[in-house]
Amino acid sequence: MDNKYPKRRKDKYNPYTIHENDNRFFVSFKDGQKILHMVEISKELYEQIDKMELEDLSYLNEKERHYEKEDLSEEDLGLRMVQKEESVVDKVIRRNDYDILYESLKVLTDCQKRRVEMHFFAKLSYKQIGDHEGCSYQAIQNSVEKSLKKIKKFLKKGVVILLLSEEVYERQNFPLLFFEN
Numbered sequence: 001m002d003n004k005y006p007k008r009r010k011d012k013y014n015p016y017t018i019h020e021n022d023n024r025f026f027v028s029f030k031d032g033q034k035i036l037h038m039v040e041i042s043k044e045l046y047e048q049i050d051k052m053e054l055e056d057l058s059y060l061n062e063k064e065r066h067y068e069k070e071d072l073s074e075e076d077l078g079l080r081m082v083q084k085e086e087s088v089v090d091k092v093i094r095r096n097d098y099d100i101l102y103e104s105l106k107v108l109t110d111c112q113k114r115r116v117e118m119h120f121f122a123k124l125s126y127k128q129i130g131d132h133e134g135c136s137y138q139a140i141q142n143s144v145e146k147s148l149k150k151i152k153k154f155l156k157k158g159v160v161i162l163l164l165s166e167e168v169y170e171r172q173n174f175p176l177l178f179f180e181n
Contacts, residue, residue: 014056018049100155107154112147119144 016029018041025046028038041049086094105113118124118132119140126140133140 014053016049018046018053020046104151104154107150108147112143112150115140115143116147116151 016027018025018027020026025041025043026038027041027046027049028036030036105116108116115129115133118129119126124132126137126144129135130137130140
């Protein structure tokens with residue numbers, strides 16, 4: 001049995017599927033009671049539905065690539081106008097830095113990783129983290145500093161030095177990695 005079906009992504013509001021079987025053309029769909037129905041259609045209608053699905057797919061791809069996925073406020077739009085767009089090279093370098101940083105976080109315990117993420121990525125103070133975890137300021141500070149030493153030791157093995165100072169973090173909004181020469 002020759003069962004050809006053009007496999008493609010469809011809009012979630014598209015209730016039907018088209019297929020070809022032994023040079024006969026069908027459209028199938030589920031009704032309100034979720035019962036599957038299959039209706040034979042002409043080749044011309046099949047081709048028109050196929051063309052329409054391809055146009056829908058083209059629209060879905062365009063929408064996915066070019067339209068915003070979220071609503072932007074006036075403030076967000078204003079910031080976009082003022083901010084300089086990052087070059088492709090800078091994006092690649094930043095992505096590589098994030099990958100290296102992510103790998104370095106694997107050497108930490110779950111507790112250390114959580115505290116480092118809360119301090120550097122969620123921008124919580126040692127006191128806020130301590131209040132959240134029921135620990136003292138000093139315990140959190142010691143844990144984060146010990147974690148940074150662990151990360152630096154791991155990165156030095158890979159000929160990479162990690163600068164994770166709050167000054168750099170605030171200036172660049174992410175930790176910077178530098179390679180030794």
